[in-house]
Amino acid sequence: MERALSSAEKPPTSTSEAAAAAMAAIAAAVEEVASELRNTPAVCRQSYINPIVFEAWRRGALNPATLPPAAPGSRGAEGHALAFLRREARSTLKLNRRIMGALARLVALVERGLGIALSGGPGRR
Numbered sequence: 001m002e003r004a005l006s007s008a009e010k011p012p013t014s015t016s017e018a019a020a021a022a023m024a025a026i027a028a029a030v031e032e033v034a035s036e037l038r039n040t041p042a043v044c045r046q047s048y049i050n051p052i053v054f055e056a057w058r059r060g061a062l063n064p065a066t067l068p069p070a071a072p073g074s075r076g077a078e079g080h081a082l083a084f085l086r087r088e089a090r091s092t093l094k095l096n097r098r099i100m101g102a103l104a105r106l107v108a109l110v111e112r113g114l115g116i117a118l119s120g121g122p123g124r125r
Contacts, residue, residue, distance in 0.1 A: 052085060
């Protein structure tokens with residue numbers, strides 16, 4: 001998977017052609033993984049390939065130069081993959097917390113401005 005995605009250039013994200021090129025690169029990578037695992041692309045996508053990998057590639061974060069060191073006690077590529085997935089999961093969790101905090105602040109501002117309660121709380125419906 002890493003070889004297939006790393007050989008594809010990071011696609012521009014502003015046009016439908018770029019989106020199509022990105023999808024084609026991802027499909028080719030999935031085909032390669034499926035071939036190596038002797039399975040179908042659908043099974044590989046659903047069971048073996050974490051969607052975080054595709055999102056990281058789209059952002060340009062799936063680059064051998066930026067990958068974290070291998071996880072302790074693991075072997076080679078598996079260790080790098082595990083460390084990468086852990087890093088991305090932590091990053092996503094932090095982003096989700098920031099987004100939820102911003103949404104809560106926005107709801108509070110709207111509630112104050114409108115003089116109504118939008119958010120549910122004790123005794124609110």
